[in-house]
Amino acid sequence: MTKFPHFRQDFAASLVVFLVALPLCVGVAVASGVPAELGLITGIVGGLVTGLLPGSSLQVSGPAAGLTVLVFEAVQEYGLPALGVIVLAAGLLQLLMGALKLGRWFRAISVSVVEGMLAGIGLVLIAGQLYAAAGLTAPASGIDKILGLPGAAVDAAGSTAALTSLALGAGTVAVMVLWKKLPKPARAVPGALAAVVLAIAATAVFDLPVATVEVRGLLGSIQPPGPDVFTGLGIGVVGTIVAFTLIASAESLFSAAAVDRLHDGPRTRYDKELMAQGAGNTVCGVLGALPMTAVIVRSSANVAAGARTKASRVMHGLWLLLFAALLPATLALIPLPALAGILVHAGFKLIPFARIVPLWREHRGEALILVITAVSIVAVNMFEGVLIGLALSVVKTAWDASHVKLDIIDKGAGPIQVYLSGNATFLRLPKILDSLESLPQDRPVELDLSGLHHLDHACRTALESWAARHSTAGTEPVKVTEGEPATPPAQEVTAA
Numbered sequence: 001m002t003k004f005p006h007f008r009q010d011f012a013a014s015l016v017v018f019l020v021a022l023p024l025c026v027g028v029a030v031a032s033g034v035p036a037e038l039g040l041i042t043g044i045v046g047g048l049v050t051g052l053l054p055g056s057s058l059q060v061s062g063p064a065a066g067l068t069v070l071v072f073e074a075v076q077e078y079g080l081p082a083l084g085v086i087v088l089a090a091g092l093l094q095l096l097m098g099a100l101k102l103g104r105w106f107r108a109i110s111v112s113v114v115e116g117m118l119a120g121i122g123l124v125l126i127a128g129q130l131y132a133a134a135g136l137t138a139p140a141s142g143i144d145k146i147l148g149l150p151g152a153a154v155d156a157a158g159s160t161a162a163l164t165s166l167a168l169g170a171g172t173v174a175v176m177v178l179w180k181k182l183p184k185p186a187r188a189v190p191g192a193l194a195a196v197v198l199a200i201a202a203t204a205v206f207d208l209p210v211a212t213v214e215v216r217g218l219l220g221s222i223q224p225p226g227p228d229v230f231t232g233l234g235i236g237v238v239g240t241i242v243a244f245t246l247i248a249s250a251e252s253l254f255s256a257a258a259v260d261r262l263h264d265g266p267r268t269r270y271d272k273e274l275m276a277q278g279a280g281n282t283v284c285g286v287l288g289a290l291p292m293t294a295v296i297v298r299s300s301a302n303v304a305a306g307a308r309t310k311a312s313r314v315m316h317g318l319w320l321l322l323f324a325a326l327l328p329a330t331l332a333l334i335p336l337p338a339l340a341g342i343l344v345h346a347g348f349k350l351i352p353f354a355r356i357v358p359l360w361r362e363h364r365g366e367a368l369i370l371v372i373t374a375v376s377i378v379a380v381n382m383f384e385g386v387l388i389g390l391a392l393s394v395v396k397t398a399w400d401a402s403h404v405k406l407d408i409i410d411k412g413a414g415p416i417q418v419y420l421s422g423n424a425t426f427l428r429l430p431k432i433l434d435s436l437e438s439l440p441q442d443r444p445v446e447l448d449l450s451g452l453h454h455l456d457h458a459c460r461t462a463l464e465s466w467a468a469r470h471s472t473a474g475t476e477p478v479k480v481t482e483g484e485p486a487t488p489p490a491q492e493v494t495a496a
Contacts, residue, residue: 013307014315047317050280055273088285094278116373122350133169172341199338421451
């Protein structure tokens with residue numbers, strides 16, 4: 001074992017990650033509207049392909065709840081055969097971005113945008129899975145899912161089958177929540193797996209009339225995209241591909257940063273990790289499977305179980321492959337309401353409830369970006385919601401960077417002295433002009449711009465126009481000073 005000094009720890013960790021990943025792979029696939037086996041294929045590729053590549057040593061990749069909504073929308077719009085093309089293109093884009101060393105730039109994306117994105121996904125995921133838990137068909141759009149919940153509740157209340165299905169889903173959530181409170185030996189079994197096993201047992205013992213997972217077989221589910229699929233897609237699919245690429249990349253690299261804080265091993269190399277994710281998604285696309293990201297739930301379980309090297313995540317992929325090859329009929333025992341319960345629980349974990357109030361108290365602008373991004377994803381769609389969040393983040397950054405201080409000194413006689421310092425941009429122009437236009441029209445003004453680090457064209461033009469207007473009332477022309485910064489006198493200064 002000298003060649004593999006950490007084999008025992010990695011072997012034990014791989015079994016834990018396998019047990020965590022198994023119900024999530026199946027649940028994400030079913031919620032995405034694709035065969036359950038496609039989720040297992042993505043988990044297998046995440047272990048055996050991405051797991052072998054350099055980048056992050058301990059984070060684990062596979063199908064993620066964060067992409068469920070986007071995948072479901074893509075399958076509904078373009079069809080299941082097109083999913084492979086979209087995932088393949090996204091994987092190739094990730095490989096290109098990694099080769100161009102763009103991975104580190106994803107760390108510059110505002111955390112509020114990412115948390116807002118995940119919160120919006122979580123809300124849509126929860127709403128959609130509540131319908132699934134009751135055995136009902138969910139509306140297509142996120143806003144319709146949420147607005148339709150009261151009507152769905154009324155429909156479910158009048159159906160014994162729907163109430164039974166809901167009870168099983170609620171029981172699954174309850175088991176997952178309460179499982180963490182059990183003694184440590186019991187918690188060696190992951191809560192999601194325990195919840196599924198108990199749901200299977202309850203369904204069998206009480207002969208519950210609930211739907212179960214449809215099984216097609218591993219090889220029967222693989223659908224490589226053919227030439228006709230490539231030629232049949234229009235230009236509109238480009239936006240979906242870009243959305244897959246950006247969201248999967250951001251989620252993976254933010255997960256890497258989080259996992260790095262959980263262990264003392266080698267740090268993530270972001271460009272190589274982006275290429276590893278791209279390689280995995282390229283293979284998933286060729287196989288017609290779900291897209292993958294690094295998944296924080298599996299990754300944190302891997303670290304907590306004592307994994308020391310990437311061998312644990314590779315072996316977890318091997319266990320998934322063996323399960324899919326040898327025990328595929330087991331999937332047919334899993335009740336769909338139980339999978340819906342697992343994803344409702346996952347959706348709640350995507351929403352940063354504990355962060356919103358402190359963030360509002362300390363950084364209201366960031367809190368607003370988080371909330372608006374989430375609401376936009378629910379009200380419009382995933383891609384446009386993320387773009388709105390990114391645009392707001394850029395505007396806020398520009399606003400914060402354009403700090404300008406305006407000091408007015410009026411000694412009662414002689415010229416009024418005005419000192420501008422900081423960064424004068426068009427974003428602060430209304431404040432500057434309001435202060436200048438409030439000055440007495442019959443007094444001479446000395447405008448000192450020497451304290452400005454930056455004066456953009458819009459501000460310069462507006463200041464010149466104001467100076468020309470102020471000088472037409474028979475007063476002395478406004479005297480404008482630029483050059484070395486001058487410190488305004490400390491006395492008699494009032495901030496505008």
